[in-house]
Amino acid sequence: MSSGAELTSQEYIVHHLANLKVGEGFMAVHLDSLGWSIFLGLVFLMIFRSVAKKATTGVPGKLQCAVEMVVGFVDDSVKSTFHGKNPLIAPLSLTIFVWVLLMNAMDWVPVDLLPHLIHWTTGMELGDIYMKPVPTADPNITFGLALGVFILIIYYSIKVKGVGGFIKELTTQPFGHWSLYPVNFLLETVTMLARPLSLALRLFGNLYAGELIFLLIATIGLFQLPIHFLWAAFHLLVIPLQAFIFMMLTIVYLSLAHEDH
Amino acid sequence: MDINMTLIGQLIAFVVFVIFCMKYVWPPIIGAIEERQATIADGLAASDRAAKDLELAQEKATAQLKEAKAEAASIVDAAKKHEAKIVEEAAGKAQAEKERILAAGHAEIETERNRAKEELRAQVAVLAVAGAEKILERSIDAAAHSDILDKLVAEL
Numbered sequence: 001m002s003s004g005a006e007l008t009s010q011e012y013i014v015h016h017l018a019n020l021k022v023g024e025g026f027m028a029v030h031l032d033s034l035g036w037s038i039f040l041g042l043v044f045l046m047i048f049r050s051v052a053k054k055a056t057t058g059v060p061g062k063l064q065c066a067v068e069m070v071v072g073f074v075d076d077s078v079k080s081t082f083h084g085k086n087p088l089i090a091p092l093s094l095t096i097f098v099w100v101l102l103m104n105a106m107d108w109v110p111v112d113l114l115p116h117l118i119h120w121t122t123g124m125e126l127g128d129i130y131m132k133p134v135p136t137a138d139p140n141i142t143f144g145l146a147l148g149v150f151i152l153i154i155y156y157s158i159k160v161k162g163v164g165g166f167i168k169e170l171t172t173q174p175f176g177h178w179s180l181y182p183v184n185f186l187l188e189t190v191t192m193l194a195r196p197l198s199l200a201l202r203l204f205g206n207l208y209a210g211e212l213i214f215l216l217i218a219t220i221g222l223f224q225l226p227i228h229f230l231w232a233a234f235h236l237l238v239i240p241l242q243a244f245i246f247m248m249l250t251i252v253y254l255s256l257a258h259e260d261h
Numbered sequence: 262m263d264i265n266m267t268l269i270g271q272l273i274a275f276v277v278f279v280i281f282c283m284k285y286v287w288p289p290i291i292g293a294i295e296e297r298q299a300t301i302a303d304g305l306a307a308s309d310r311a312a313k314d315l316e317l318a319q320e321k322a323t324a325q326l327k328e329a330k331a332e333a334a335s336i337v338d339a340a341k342k343h344e345a346k347i348v349e350e351a352a353g354k355a356q357a358e359k360e361r362i363l364a365a366g367h368a369e370i371e372t373e374r375n376r377a378k379e380e381l382r383a384q385v386a387v388l389a390v391a392g393a394e395k396i397l398e399r400s401i402d403a404a405a406h407s408d409i410l411d412k413l414v415a416e417l
Binding site for chain 2 (some may be wrong): 060087094
């Protein structure tokens with residue numbers, strides 16, 4: 001905490017939790033979240049594309065080995081859960097896993113590092129600098145991902161089962177009697193909507209909480225160093241786990257969408 | 262939580278990234294991995310096959326060596342037999358030759374003896390006549406008594 005003695009802890013935290021925002025209301029865009037998100041997505045694609053371009057079937061280089069390890073891990077996860085044939089699922093899972101992992105990893109960047117770098121390079125006042133570098137701690141980002149997954153769930157449900165089959169699935173279970181169909185529909189709709197909602201909120205909640213604790217630790221002065229280290233070490237678990245859960249649940253939901261009862 | 266256009270931006274980025282990954286990233290990498298897996302599997306199978314082949318070749322070589330040894334032994338055997346036969350034959354021939362030479366010798370000796378006998382016989386007649394002449398002096402006419410002498414010679 002070095003952003004000025006005039007700030008209280010509460011003001012400091014609120015300031016650090018505010019996004020760099022352009023525009024008003026619904027038309028606003030969080031430049032920091034979206035910028036970092038796209039930047040990290042491009043980092044992922046550039047690294048993997050560079051390997052894909054010169055992928056050799058012979059003895060692989062070290063980078064290719066590392067990339068192949070990730071690809072093999074995702075491929076195994078997909079194959080163990082998704083038993084249909086769909087060329088989209090595996091690349092989708094890979095994108096989600098690595099991208100979310102990278103976005104989560106931004107949690108390790110010390111909370112004051114980026115604002116201070118901007119302060120030193122541009123001379124802007126720290127109070128005017130808004131920079132929240134963890135995209136997955138922004139609900140817009142996690143809901144954006146979850147919405148994409150949700151659209152795919154609906155798309156494949158209708159594609160595999162047909163419109164009639166999809167409606168039938170929403171209305172004829174869990175209760176078999178026709179008079180209970182409206183109840184079924186209500187239950188199934190809630191189930192259906194709970195999937196992307198839980199997907200987005202789980203990721204957002206974990207990373208937002210992690211970010212918040214980092215900010216709290218940053219307000220306690222010199223003793224923050226060992227505590228900060230402990231919390232960062234704990235994120236060795238949280239960061240890959242949340243990325244893996246997001247990927248795994250996406251595979252499971254799409255696998256369910258492909259199942260014809 | 263304020264939801265705004267960031268969500269839409271993220272959704273678009275998500276779609277673009279996934280499509281890019283599906284078209285240009287995933288297929289080459291997974292293709293390389295699977296091809297390498299196939300190559301390794303082939304290599305392992307080939308080494309297995311080579312080991313089996315080697316074992317078979319060794320077995321075959323051993324069998325051939327055994328066969329060759331047996332053949333060599335049989336050839337040596339046959340040669341020994343042949344040799345014995347030749348020696349036997351030579352011995353037989355030598356024996357026959359010896360007998361023939363002996364027989365010829367005997368025959369020659371017999372002829373010689375007969376000839377000597379004949380000569381002896383003729384000389385005995387002459388000697389007998391000469392002796393008789395000496396004993397009788399001129400009392401006996403050789404011509405008048407030649408028939409008796411001839412008889413005597415024939416009796417010898």
